[in-house]
Amino acid sequence: MTIHVWDYLPEYEKERDDIHDAVDTVFRSGRLVLGESVRLFEAEYAAYHGIGHCTGVDNGTNAVKLGLQALGVGPGDEVITVSNTAAPTVLAIDGAGATAVFTDIRPDTYLMDTDQVAAAITPRTKALLPVHLYGQCVDMAPLRRLADEHGLAVLEDCAQAHGARRHGRLAGTFGDAAAFSFYPTKVLGAYGDGGAVITGSPAVDARLRRLRYYGMTDAYYVDETPGHNSRLDEVHAEILRRKLRRLDEYVAGRRAVARRYEEALSDLTGPGGLVLPAVAEGNDHVYYVYVVRHPRRDDIIEALRGHGISLNISYPWPVHTMTGFAHLEYAEGSLPVTEALAKEIFSLPMYPSLPRETQEKVISALREVLTGW
CATH class of the missing domain: 3.90.1150.10 (Aspartate Aminotransferase, domain 1)
Incomplete structure (x- = not known):
């Protein structure tokens, strides 16, 4: 039998009863979209990070895209990031209508070389998008200083860094917002696609909630565009609630x-x-x-x-x-x-x-x- 780099089956056998109970809980709830499981997972994931708000979305790519849009990034803007990342990071920048600008990486940790970021900033730069790659954090202190100096937003790509810390502080709590993926292979993975954005800003969170739901605050009335259909599924949210405890x-x-x-x-x-x-x-x-x-x-x-x-x-x-x-x-x-x-x-x-x-x-x-x- 071939050995692969990842396999969920041993974990599933151990957690099978809990996963089945999660699915049954949702199916018996009478609410299959944006119900109690999503609401509770959002609250619990925000609490895990000691931050005020979490909005669940359908995948990690849209977590980055909607996160950028909620921070005001759009056509004509530039976003500084790295090329040593999964393509969805940059696809999300494209999807927001912005242009990716790359810095090189450090030869030891393979993370963004923060010493190169200042030279990459132009009048069009709107945001910095560090990628906490492979499971550890980018050095966020110099990025935060640059962002404050130049009036830039910081969105952390935490798709590979659930639970990672820098000087005791969790990944996702350094920037203005942070995007997570819950793809099955992740440190915290669902049984399908899923994502979330956390933020300490009520205004950013409110915009994220509109953006993931067609641009609506109330059903059938669009408050702003572009809106998306990017909701975290109830079943995945309930499974993630159980797995978050582990x-x-x-x-x-x-x-x-x-x-x-x-x-x-x-x-x-x-x-x-x-x-x-x-x-x-x-x-x-x-x-x-x-x-x-x-x-x-x-x-x-x-x-x-x-x-x-x-x-x-x-x-x-x-x-x-x-x-x-x-x-x-x-x-x-x-x-x-x-x-x-x-x-x-x-x-x-x-x-x-x-x-x-x-x-x-x-x-x-x-x-x-x-x-x-």
Whole structure:
């Protein structure tokens, strides 16, 4: 049987009764759209972050898009972000009518190089969009200073950072708003698509609620455009309510898997060898994915396929190199760290219910490949 980087079935077997009860609770409620489960999840997710407001939406892409729109970003504006991210981050900027402007990333953590942001600001810049990638936080202090100095909005992309902290503070609580994805693979994942935006601003939250519901405050009357049909589903909300209570447990499980990798593979690091994840000072990493690096990445992936192990690359193509984003006019070589990284990174299996024996098979196969060269 092939070993994959993610598998929900072990977790489902453990939580099956609770998941079934969640579905039954919704089906028996008499309300299938924007009912009690969404309302309660929004309140509980906001409370988890110690923040005032949460609006549930249909997916993480629209969480970013609606978050930008609720912060006043629109056509003609620029949003500074990174190219080393999932394409939906930039698709959401496009969807809001704005233009993505990229900075390069740090070569150790693979996160936004905040030292480059000031030079990227122009009179058209409206927002900063840091991506808390792979499970740890961008250094938010310099971004907050720049935003305050230039009158910019800050929207955090927290799709990969549920429960991550920087100097004890949760991801999503540094900016004016923060977007989350609850895609099944996430640290906090639904059984389908889902997303949310949290904010401390009542005005931003009120606009988010209109935007997700056709631009309406009351049924049948559109207050503003563009409106969307972007509601979080009741079933997913109820499942997320149950799983939110176990979020810290999921994070602890991921950290345990990461520790086992580090203990077993650290002797394979060094010049020209395997590069394990670096955790920035002050960060509490939640290891959404366990991204390693090696100059012979493609050979390793092919060799491990022969052992029945299917690995993943997050991400093989930087956004600025994709033909779908040619309109952004970034030439090859314009983001050298991002481009070099994309040729060498790959992800090892990572999820909290990863069986120890499965992880040991991956470690053994990887060691066999690397020590055999």
